[in-house]
């Protein structure tokens with residue numbers, strides 16, 4: 001098994017988790033470097049008091065979008081922003097510890113190195129009275145508001161239904177695209 005397309009650190013993480021060596025070809029997902037820490041800011045504290053960390057431009061766009069939603073009576077609650085390779089690895093390890101297979105996990109979680117969260121430009125969003133990271137977010141007023149307005153702030157849904165990457169539909173996952 002060769003993982004020569006990965007840097008040694010990422011190759012080590014993939015080997016440790018048992019990510020298939022043809023993962024990149026199989027999913028067509030893009031590999032991302034971790035954004036440099038000096039580009040990151042704390043955009044806000046989330047409902048659990050944890051910092052939402054994003055790049056400066058994504059963070060400013062997020063704050064503007066959330067304020068606009070607030071004015072429309074819509075509550076946008078972030079629950080995940082920037083994630084390092086090691087943090088993503090930890091998410092896998094937690095699911096493996098609960099008995100999930102690597103194939104199951106890969107349906108809802110990009111392998112370390114392939115998550116848009118490494119760029120500091122992706123935000124996972126929920127709203128009041130909605131469980132975080134569940135498909136039911138699709139039928140909330142918050143999702144309807146995002147579908148109409150997010151693009152004005154540079155945010156787009158990354159993984160619509162039937163996406164070519166073999167990932168489940170993630171109505172909660174939005175990424176900032178600088179123009």
Ligand SMILES: [Zn+2]
Pocket residue numbers: 080117122123124172173174
């Ligand atoms: Zn996400």
